[in-house]
Amino acid sequence: MSDHSIIPPMGQRDELLSMTDVDKVFNGNVEALKNLNLTVNQGDFISLLGPSGCGKSTALRLIAGLMRQTSGQIKWNGGLNEGDLGVVFQEPTLMPWATVEQNVWLPHRLRGKSLDDVRGDIMWALKMVGLEKFQKSYPRELSGGMKMRVSIARALVTQPRLILMDEPFAALDEITRHKLNNDLLMLRDKLKCTVIFVTHSVFESVFLSDRIVVMAARPGxxxxxxxVDAPYPRTEEFRTSAQYAELCRKASDALHGAMNQHGERASA
Amino acid sequence: MSAPEMHAAQAPVVDQEELQHARAQRRDKIAKWSLPILMLALAIFLWDRIVVWNDIPHYILPGPGLVIRTLIEDWGMLSDALWVTLKITLMALGVAVVGGVGLAVLFTQSRYFEMAFYPFAVILQVTPVVSIAPLIFIYVDSRLAGLLLCAWIVAFFPILSNTTLGLNSTDHNLRDLYKIYGATRWQRLRYLQLPTALPYFLGGLRIAGGLSLIGAVVAEYVAGTGGIGSGLAFRILEAGYRLNIPRMFAALILIAATGVVIFTFASLLSHALLHKWHESAIKREN
Structure with missing residues (x-):
């Protein structure tokens, strides 16, 4: 459906979303986010990488509109419309009483569309994640990786402009995680979607993203x-390449830098 | 991958442990049905022997044979009474379901509503129905309405509290997801909260089924007045005054059987609604 274009190189992409001087304070004194500036361009695959407590999930929740910033601006290019957002959580977050098909139907269903009207979309999304044969299954009949695929299909079904992923593969075993990483890149290549991916794995962030935003804690x-200027498509070979190792080192150094900043502040 | 499978196809390898496991499973399957029946039969047999060996007169403890005979001889009167009790029980259960679920939904829609009315529900629950019943029969003219009200008071609370708990037990990520996709209150209730609450509600229903029978029987004891339209409890009282102990037992058996049937129906309903997805109803392999 959207194989008509390629993702332009970084620097030539249209702006999708900008966060300017965003602060978020909890309980009047906990600074979850301080002075966050982030511009997301169409086609970006951004990883938010950082230790726990650095506010990466808070940033995601602000973008999703689940909470409001204390100060600063979050601006969508062209405004935020219905179906612009897809979200994948750390847990598959499926409704156990509903079949795979009914779960993927949810975003459309909440907008008042009947199953028959959107069956095409649902089958398309399930096909994208390779689960078209499981539309009538219940979540409990699926493995952890398959459940996560259903969750991704549900995020894709409205063909969103931005997909938010909050450590989606953290609870999976490594083999499954690698497989899903590969498939996610394939999807991104096919759909030209924009992704913000929260993780605390350096390796995962380097493999997936073209931009890694490293965050520090207290205040976030x-x-x-x-x-990450390695070209897409990235395959299993990329994982074992010298370039990958070098990039991981770079990201890892940046992460350590972020943790040390925190250490200095704490000891000061 | 295929080598062990082929091997298995040629000659199934079964070790000692698995054989034992299979035997234990077979034993379990048989015992699951035969053991309760056997024990029940044994208990009835002992009851009969105790009566016979000790020459206990039937106006103190009738034997099981006499109770069964009474049940058959008095069936006309007892079946009418059974019907009356059953009607009140089922009506009370129906009202308890509607009232309990309705209140639970209102509670979860508004915290303030819950704060305002939850104390009343608790007070109704903790006050023994025998102590409220006489008042109810003073204020309520219709005997049927009075009985119904008593049974309802006993039965509605487990449904209310279980359903409220269930409606509040939705997965917080799913709640976020519904918010992101702009779900209305009604959509959240219909597609998320009610299905989440279903297993909790069904658990409450099983308890409420038994309680509505207890409520109906207790209310009848208090209401007392006989005549046409008297239930099993009244028949027990009446038989007690006449020292007709076998009939007391016969009526008692009918009440117990009614309770078992109601519980069985609630369990079957629970299984029918949950077996496809809920952990409680899924058989684990190995």
Whole structure:
């Protein structure tokens, strides 16, 4: 459906979303985010990488509209419309009483569309994640990786402009995680979608993204940005390449830098 | 991958442990049905022997044979009474379901509503129905309405509290997801909260089924007045005054059987609604 274009190189992409000087304070004194500036362009695959407590999930929840920033601006290019957002959580978050098909139907269903009207969309999304044969299954009949695929299909079904993923593969075993990483890149290549991916794995962030935003804790803030200029498509060979190792080292250094900043502040 | 499978196809390898496991499973399957029946039969047999060996007169403890005979001889009167009790029980259960679920939904829609009315529900629940019943029969003219009200008071609380708990037990990520996709209150209730609450509600229903029978029987004891339209409890009282102990037992058996049937129906309903997806109803392999 959207194989008509390629993702333009970084620097030539249209702006999708910008966060300017965003602060989020909890309980009047906990600074979850301080002075966050982030511009998301169409076609970006951005990883938010950082230790726990650095506000990466808070940033995601602000973008999703689940909470409001204390100050600062979050601006969508062209406004935020219905179906613009797809979300994947750390847990598959499926409704156990509903079949795979009914679960993927949810975003459309909440907009008042009947199953028959959107069956095409649902089958398309299930096909994208390779589960078209499981539409009538119940979640409990699927493995952890398959459940996560259903969750991804549900996020894709409205063909969103931005997909938010909050450590989606953290609970999976490594073999499944690698497989899903590969498939996610394939999807991204096919659909030209924009992704913000929260993770605390350096390796995962390097493999997937073209921009890694490294965050530091207390207060949560952006500490560095690492651009991953390895070309897509990235395959299993990329995982074992010298370039990958080098990039991982770079990202890892940036992460350590972020943690040390915190250490200095704490000891000061 | 295929080598062990082929091997298995040629000659199934079964070790000692698995054989034992299979035998234990077979034994379990047989015992699951035969053991309760056997024990029940044994208990009835002992009851009969105790009566016979000790020459216990039937106005103190009738034997099981006499109770069965009474059940058959008095069937006309007892079946009418059974019907009356059953009617009140089922009506009370129906009202308890509607009232309990309705209140639970209102509670979860508004915290303030819950704060305001939850104390009343608790007070109704903790006050023994025998102590409220006489008042109810003073204020309520219709005997049927009075009985119904008593049974309802006893039965509605487990449904209310279980359903409220269920409606509040939705997965917080799913709640976020519904919010992101702009779900209305009604959509959230219909597609998320009610299905989440279903297993909790069914658990409450099983308890409420038994309680509505207890409520109906207790209310009848208090209401007392006989005549046409008297239930099993009244027949027990009446038989007690006449020292007709076998009939007391016969009526008692009918009440117990009614309770078992109601519980069985609630369990079957629960299984029918949950067996496809809920953990409680899924058989684990190995």
């Amino acid at each position: 803030r952006v500490s560095a940005e690492v651009s």
